[in-house]
Amino acid sequence: MEKNRSSRKDVKEKIFFLVGPTATGKSKVAIILAKKLKAEIVSCDSMQVYKGLDIVTSKPALADRRKISHHLIDVISPKEQYDVSRYRRNAMNAIGKILRKHKTPLFVGGTGLYMSVVIDGIFKHKSGNSRIRAKLYREASHKGSTQLFERLVRVDPEASARIHPHDLRRIVRALEVFEATGQPISKLQKQREGLAGKYEVACVCLDMEKPALYRRIEQRVDHMFKAGLVEEVKKLSRGALSKTASLALGIREVQGYLKGLYGLDEAKQLLKRNTRLYAKRQLTWFRKDKRIKWIKITAGDSAYGIAGKVIKLLRNICKKKRC
C-alpha cells in the first residue's frame, strides 16, 4: 500500500530540454514552462555563460531571471576561455542542485553540442594540452594541413575516415589527444557516459517556417542595435575578450563598423546574414537528433499557447516511456 523507495525505483527523475534555432522565443516560453512544471531553467547556450555579453546574446530579461532561477548564465568573465567540457561539468552540477530541491531541470537553448554532451556524455581526458595544440597549429601553417592529416591517417585511421582533410580544427584536436594520451581519439570517444539511463529525458524543439524565422531574426537584430549593441561591443572590446567569447555573433560584425571598415547598415546586414546561417546549422543539428520532438509554431502564437503545447508533448513523451 504505501510506496517504499524500491517500488518506485523505476520512476526516474525527469530532465527536459527545450531547444530550437535562435530567435524562436524559447526564453519566454521557458518561463511559463518552469512555473507550470516546477522546474528551474538551465541555459544550454555557449555564449550566455559570459558576463557582459547581454545584448549580443539576447539573454533572458532580468525580471524573468528573478522570478525563476536560471543556471549557467553569467557564470564567467568574458576574458575567460570556455568550452564544452566545462559546460558539461557545470551542467551536471546544476542538475544535482535542482534535483536536490525536488525540482525539474529544464534545459533551454540552441547549442546542439552542449545538449548532446549533457545527454550522451563526453569522453574524459585531462586538459592541459594547449601547448600541444599551439604546436600543431604552428606546424599546419608551415607544412600545410594535409601533412597533419596524413599523420592522423597513420595514427588513428578510424578518426581520419570521419574527419575531412580540410577540417583542420578536428585534425588538430585528434592529434593533440593522441599526443597527450597515446591513445587514438576515436577509441576514447566511444567511452562516454550519458544520463539517459539514470533519468527520463524528453526534448522538444520549436519549429518555425524559414521565412517567418528569418523575419524574426531580422527583428531581433534591429532590436539589438536599438538596445545599444554598439555600446556594449565597444565596452567589451576595451577589455581583453577571450577567444571563445569573442566569437559570439555580433561582436565581429560591430567591431568592423567601429574600425570604420563599413557603415552601420552594413554591420546590421552582416549580422542578419550570419545569424541566418547560424540558425540553419542549428536546424541541421536538431533534425539529426531523433530523440527530439518538434512543435510547429508561427510568429503569431503566444508564449502561453506554445507553452501549453510543449507541456502536452512532454507528458506524451513521458507516458510512452512509462515515467
Place this chain on the structure above:
RNA sequence: GCCGAGGUAGCUCAGUGGUAGAGCGCGGCCCUGAAAAGGCCGGCGUGGGGGGUCCGAUUCCCUCCCUCGGCA
C-alpha cells in the same frame, strides 16, 4: 541627340565559335574539450529582345531596348 562602356545565376563579375563558370547568397549535410566555431556537398541560367553569317552563336555582324559615364 552624339561619343564611349556595358547588359551572362538572387547579387558582384569571369570566360569561350561547339548551348557557360567563380565568389557571395540560397539549399542540404557533418560535428564528443573553440560549437554563435569549424568543415563538406549542390549551379539554382530564356547568356537584354529580334534578325543575319555559320554545320553550329553566349561568343561574329545588323537592329531595337535598357543602364552607366562623357559631350551637347
